[in-house]
Amino acid sequence: MVIVSKLKKVFPDGTVALDGISLKVEEGQFTVILGPSGAGKTTLLRSINGLVKPSTGDVTVDGIKVIDENYRKIRTLVGMVFQHFNLVGNLSVIKNVMSGSLGTHQKWWSNLFLFPKSHQMKALDLLDRVGLLDKAYNRADELSGGEQQRVGIARAMMQEPKVLLADEPVASVDPTNSRNILSLLRDMCKEKNVTVLCSLHQVDLALQFSDRIVGFTDGKLIFNNNTSNLDRNSLRKIYDETSVEGMFFGSDMKTPDIKHIQWKE
């Protein structure tokens, strides 16, 4: 279970990324964080595993407060899947997956890229689950984008996380692959009762895969309810009026032609 209370994050340049967010995510739920880019989705996710330090407010994961002293502990509980996959390109696929267990495998020989046999078997098992067993010993950068993200998911699951954070996991993947990857992510997490927080900007995907939707605009919570309760009005609020006005300008008004304006010195 993840509890976020009165979380506020102001970046040094004055940007308010999160403006007093309070949120409770139930265990085993697949929650999608929906909102336009710049809404604060990434900042929220990153503050859950301590990659971003909140200005005020706090986060607890599984009863443990996310603060400096607990980072290592929190990060073994929380897995992460990234928008740009973040695989180590010149390591093999299986080593990338096994690196997910580094939080618990801390023997000195882990630095020689060596893992216990049980970890190797588990990595192969996960790679089979994501359909990439045949590519276990290929270099990670030989894989296509969709395949790399599936390795990313296997790496996160290798960690046996209680909570999985997915930051725009399908933003760099084509639409067909997007669905495959999200359903894989959903199935694997449901099976192990992993709580998922996944940021997306595609409304259709959010509706299809989530149990609950959290809607964001300008760092503020606009919507926080079961997916079935998301209606047109709430959607309009998430993708706020500015974009609606933009559409209006685009269709009905012509941009003035500045060539005809006479400059007076």
Add this chain to the structure above:
Amino acid sequence: MNTKSNKVKLKMVAVPATKGKMDDKFRSLLETIENITEFKLEFHEADTYDEAIESLVNGKAQIAWLGRSAFHKAVKKVKLDSLAVPSGDDESIYRTVLIIPHRAKISSPNDLKGKRLILSEKGSTSGDLIPRHILTQNGLNPEISTNFSEVIYAGSQKEAALKIIKGEGDVAALSDVNLKEMLDNGILQKKDIKIIYESKPIPGAPIVCLKSLHPDVKEELRKAILQAHKFGAVNGYGTNVEHYESPQEARFNFLKAHLKPQVGIKTIAVSLGLLFLTILVSVHLKISPKVIFSSFSYFADIIGRMMPPDFSDLGNLVIAMIETIEIGFLGTVFAVLISIPISLMAAKNITKSKFLYYPAHLITTFFRAVPEFIIAMILVISVGFGALPGVLALGLHTMGFLSKFYAEEMEHVRTGPIEAIEATGANWFQKITYSIIPQILPSFMGNTLYILDRNIRMATILGIVGAGGIGYRLQSAFRMFKYREVSAIIIIIFITIFIIDLISTKVRHSVK
């Protein structure tokens, strides 16, 4: 004692993976189970895959062997439990093979482009799904129309093989279980066909039962199948089924077959090779730890004679140090000025002419190869003692480096922006100023500052060959055995370099 009527009756259904032969494949296993349990087992080979699934759905059959593809289809309609998976030695289960007519001039899957492909039955694992997967992995996805001129479904694996003999296709995909059987029965002759590809072993499909079956029945059945090989003959679908194992065990063995060693032989060989080479070279150069330790006392002696440092001529030493910095600075300016035109000539994406590219490369390589020390010695002889030979030597040598750095930087520029600027109709110069220079500027500054830093350091010792600056003083002090002044000079050089290093790091960070 139970009489026959008391026995629990169960019905097993199998998909027609090898039509008409499925009874043979399971008969002895079922008989063994009947012998060691109270079950009465009836066997039925379905006519179609769908019929097999249907009989499970409506409960007519409780046990089944469905292969892989029908199994995946079935679990969507009815809840099933895996009882056991066939196993044997490593070769146990089956493989998919690609066969061609014996005379065909095809030697690998790569030669199959544009040929007629024969598959057996749509949706079957060994005759359709796996071959598609294998071909796709070899860059011959049958879905793409240019890869095969025709994709034919023969209906069964036997028909697929016969079409090859009749010349109605160029390549057929089937399971080696069926192939072996056809060869044994004389339907096919070994001399008529050629196998051009054999897949990795495909794990055997499990024997499954309805999840709704009574737990005790399920358990007894499972136990019986797993132990059947101890009590009598066992068979099943696969080339060489010797016994059955639990699904967990089967999964483990399947994954284990894919496991490779964590450290490659290559890595070990290279590491050992390097170690051996290091020892060999040390022996050849007569370098031993013993000599290093025994010379320690001489080292301590000379350090002792250098103490305390003698700063009596500090004013002149500082002037000489400043001169050294000036030599390094001027040398760098000289190097940058020559490097800009030369690097333009040496960058492949900018120069189109070989007559510029090769000479430019030759010049830069030459000056990189000759150390500034040697250039300075030659220049001292031709232009005389003083700062000038130092400046020229540094300039020429580092020009070799800077030209290479700049040229490589230009070659690695992202081409997108260049295209975009070109597309606006800009001319050659505009293209460079708008798309290349902004991209290379940060690293241009970084490299130049690094060379400046380096040239000032190098200028300190260039004086040793008579090219002016503090190096000249250092050398004179050594010659006159003024070791205490030597240590003073070393301290001055150290402080200067330390300060320059700090400044250069700061500046380089700020230009990013």
